[in-house]
Amino acid sequence: MAPDGLKDSWKSVRSIGAWSGRHMLKKGPWTAAEDAILKEYVKKHGEGNWNAVQRNSGLMRCGKSCRLRWANHLRPNLKKGAFSSEEERLIVELHAMLGNKWARMAAQLPGRTDNEIKNYWNTRLKRRQRAGLSIYHQEQQINSNSSTSLQALLSSSHPINVSYNNTPLSLFAMLKSSNPQPSTSSYLSNINNHLKFFSDNRDLSLNSPFSSSLTPLPFSSNSLPMPSLEYNALNFGPNISTSIITSTQPVEFPSIQQSETTPSSSDYEVEPQFSRGDNSDLLGDFGLMDKLGQKPVSNFTTPENNYQGTEKKGCVEGIMNPVDDDLFSLLDNFPLAVKPCSRLVPRKWQYIVRCRCRCNVGTEYRPTESTANVDWNINGSSCWYTMPSIY
């Protein structure tokens, strides 16, 4: 135990900061005077070229330290203070989709820095792990006000930026719940006209995302994050539950643009590990998406007819109707999650999606009681987990 005098002297050393490096660059907490110098420097010379700060301003800080200080504390329009509940909710959802991509998450939270979000998440993670709570589930049910935001969406005459809390599927659910007409073309047209996803600066609306021949993914092409199913179940809320399944191993996607040929059964190795229930109520069942994400591959038969206890290659075809096609188109904009007990190895195609959706809004697709028990056990089940990103 150090005597008080010694402790105080160490404290004063800390307050001054440590020094390191050949040129005795200062480390540790920034002082107000240093901040003022850095602000003045950026005012004069603009951002960037951080290593020049020390040369030109006499500030004894390395470029990295200057950049960090500016980005996290000094730059204008920074939001300070605790995260709002809306921001917290968004962080949870973004993390479910992106993983530890703090900078990309920060891009969706104006005025917030990656460091802030990272700190928040790590603290939250620790707290919840200690409490034995799920990482992603929130205390309150989300999307409870979907209809309201949808109305705002549709009544707007200009494109609206929507964040990841409006996934294609949740939007679909919103659209259906507010306008339960059988035809989905109007929904899609509405989405195209009013919706603008923003991620990686991709404006999907420009490319008519749900009808173009190549649907852009809302992620950079070289890194496709995989969200957890926990997220899916949570985000889609009570109206639509879905599972999206792909390989248990990271899969190399040859190219999003590749393969316009018709697939054959040899293009896939599929080992179904689930039993198919009564699908009479299913808005969409499950199947393989084609390479372009336009439609499910339908030249396979049902597992009842096809598998017969063998590992016969093939794919399940569900009930396909116009809604399914639209739904799958929507799903094409949604990244994949993983069910480890299934083995699906796409060879040629962009990705494989199995999907089961149950829509209990409107009149046309109301589920029947007999199908209420059909459940793939996706709601927070421990058999689901998040896979690392695909590169």
Add this chain to the structure above:
DNA sequence: AACTTCGACAACCGCACGTCT
């Protein structure tokens, strides 16, 4: 009162990547 734990925040470090020379 002393100590520990916790949480929020700040800062550092190593690495990767792109650009420039």
Add this chain to the structure above:
DNA sequence: AAGACGTGCGGTTGTCGAAGT
């Protein structure tokens, strides 16, 4: 082509006050 340099990102550690024991 290769190395230097600048920058950004994510992991990790440090700091400090509040709360708990």
